[in-house]
Amino acid sequence: MRNKLILLRHGQSVYNLENRFTGWRDVDLSEKGIQEAKAAAEKLKSQKIDQVYTSILIRAKHTYQIIEDIDGLQNVPLKEDKALNERKYGDLEGLNKADIAEKFGEEQVHIWRRSFDIPPPNGESLKDTYYRVIPYFKSDIKKDLDKGLNILVVAHGNSLRALVMYLDNLSKEEIVEKEIATGVPIIYDWPVK
Numbered sequence: 001m002r003n004k005l006i007l008l009r010h011g012q013s014v015y016n017l018e019n020r021f022t023g024w025r026d027v028d029l030s031e032k033g034i035q036e037a038k039a040a041a042e043k044l045k046s047q048k049i050d051q052v053y054t055s056i057l058i059r060a061k062h063t064y065q066i067i068e069d070i071d072g073l074q075n076v077p078l079k080e081d082k083a084l085n086e087r088k089y090g091d092l093e094g095l096n097k098a099d100i101a102e103k104f105g106e107e108q109v110h111i112w113r114r115s116f117d118i119p120p121p122n123g124e125s126l127k128d129t130y131y132r133v134i135p136y137f138k139s140d141i142k143k144d145l146d147k148g149l150n151i152l153v154v155a156h157g158n159s160l161r162a163l164v165m166y167l168d169n170l171s172k173e174e175i176v177e178k179e180i181a182t183g184v185p186i187i188y189d190w191p192v193k
């Protein structure tokens with residue numbers, strides 16, 4: 001049997017609820033986000049997990065704390081690293097997504113949110129995010145996977161889009177369409193074929 005790589009986007013955050021760009025703003029889970037983390041814990045109960053990775057942002061760490069409590073994973077080693085943080089949204093952080101679409105147009109906002117290499121003002125493009133997530137994946141997470149460990153990664157919409165792009169070998173065009181839902185585990189068999 002092959003070991004597993006499980007990717008999980010944090011539960012809904014307060015800014016997700018308010019439809020605001022979040023990026024590196026360190027906002028916590030909403031009540032719905034807490035419920036989503038609990039539901040993820042139920043889904044993950046049947047999985048053996050040997051090592052956990054999270055970003056250093058509270059919404060990812062809190063999501064995992066809930067899973068750790070419910071699934072009794074207190075003895076499983078945990079590494080937190082800023083390489084897994086959300087893409088930096090720069091000047092858009094904290095602003096309402098609908099207001100920004102009104103001001104700059106839906107198309108421009110979609111480009112900032114989903115294109116591969118066009119960064120939002122003073123922020124990171126997905127490409128910038130990719131070039132911090134993937135080196136960390138290769139130096140740390142992949143090494144654990146290659147040892148046969150089952151790994152859970154709790155991170156963010158865009159840091160996980162970067163990772164999925166790498167794992168699924170998606171093109172710059174294909175990644176534009178990729179959305180990652182909050183609190184829904186994505187399970188890969190390792191090695192990914």
Ligand SMILES: O=C(O)[C@@H](CO)OP(=O)(O)O
Pocket residue numbers: 016020021022023024086087089113157158
């Ligand atoms: O605001 C953000 O940081 C991200 C994830 O919540 O949003 P988007 O889906 O616009 O990339």
